[in-house]
Amino acid sequence: MKLSNIRKNLKEFYLDIYFRVKPLKYIKGEKIFLTTTDGLGDNIVRTKLLEKFLREYGSDNIVVLCKDKTKSFLEKLGFKNIIIYENNYRKRVSGKIKLIEKIAKLGINRIVSLEFDQHDIFIKYLKGIKKIGYLNEFNSKYNKYYNKTIKIDKKDYVIEQIKIFYNEYFRENLDMQELVPDISNFYNKSEKYKNIITIGIGSADRKKMLCSDKIVEILECLNKLNENQIILLGKGNLEKKLVEELEKKINFKNYKILNYINKLSLTETLEIINSSKLYIGVDSGLYNFAFGFRKNIVAFFEKKSSFSHDKFPNIKIVYGKSEQAEEQYFGTKILNSINKNEIMENLKYFLGGR
Incomplete structure (x- = not known):
């Protein structure tokens, strides 16, 4: 025992x-x-x-x-x-x-x-x-x-x-x-953020988070499809560690990124998501809030779960399909095996091309 x-x-x-x-x-x-x-x-x-x-x-x-x-x-x-x-x-x-x-x-x-x-x-x-x-x-x-x-x-x-x-x-x-929940009226909205794309990088479990290389791929795709500001959201030590990895790999200014990790209260974070054009994230509390706000969502999961909200047209979930990726601190081999073409196609669904 x-x-x-x-x-x-x-x-x-x-x-x-x-x-x-x-x-x-x-x-x-x-x-x-x-x-x-x-x-x-x-x-x-x-x-x-x-x-x-x-x-x-x-x-x-x-x-x-x-x-x-x-x-x-x-x-x-x-x-x-x-x-x-x-x-x-x-x-x-x-x-x-x-x-x-x-x-x-x-x-x-x-x-x-x-x-x-x-x-x-x-x-x-x-x-x-x-x-x-x-x-x-x-x-x-x-x-x-x-x-x-x-x-x-x-x-x-x-x-x-x-x-x-x-x-x-x-x-x-x-x-x-x-x-299906609708909590959008419980939190404020701001015109300031209506064209913003929000990215929730964290989760309570680091294995549900994407590795920094995969987030860079998402940002590269967004850079081709989107001209508006991107805001990174989340709070915690895992999020801090991940954003530090990202800062070593890319220049945030070149990607129109605002880093709000560990800088906002939960209410402030939620008001930005509630106002935004698109939410991108992983299996997490912020993802479920975005679902409750009825936002357009692209999320990344290792596999289908009871919290896969992709029964609805405003939500696209991309699942891992293999173990070809290298073992990393964040995510799993399967989750990090999601390829860039899949990322681009799912983002295009909401953003189109330019």
Whole structure:
């Protein structure tokens, strides 16, 4: 057994003993505890589902558990009662006890888990409260703690997965098109950026990012097709490292590039994307925001996934096809094998030639 699993089992054993000696004291009420503790992109694609909960129950009757990066987006949607899912709550026994006791005092009668993989043991100890969530194929041991689980195929397109939950929970019959997010009105637009091309170079996983050589190829193609400014967007150490590689290979002024890496707040970044003519990126939070803004998008993926939004005419995704590329720090051999002709053809779809 892995050391990490041994630690998890020891934490669970301690929690079992703790709540046997000190049973939870509940405050009864009618509120819903909504958990949505996965990534920002996951929350963007479930916008319509989140909005439905607000319409049905009202913001005063919902308490949301989410990660810190998601809080501002949920506030944009209209949620007021938000608990940040801190590292202390996830990793430490004392933090888990604090979270469980806090939830018990909220006055809730139902827990609804919107994550595709809800894997925190706190769900086990909140007894006498109805619990609903997806059937968890990733961590199946947690399914037994739910009164109702909603089954999906994890290989399905993500909006299809959300549609199944939405229709089963609310007893409706919406189709996929009705659940595609539209968040463009939640963020400002500026005429200043309406002809700009934005490039989100980063991702939470460096293997989902393109190598600097491949980004240079994209910029070379753009230079032939486009006369307008290009803005590089993103925030983090990976993005910093990648842009430093790019600066050693090309002169940004020659390519009409503005480097905004690590220079903007998330809101400022999103307002530029929302205003722009075209978004170019990889599998990331900014890519999903661009999808929510209904922007024209060219994205680069190693392979098709549940977050491949290319079912829609405004989105083109280019997939790797071989392992001919050299091994590099960013991306994979397959992702970096995308050839320049494919890049050019997909950019032409939105930009034409000149």
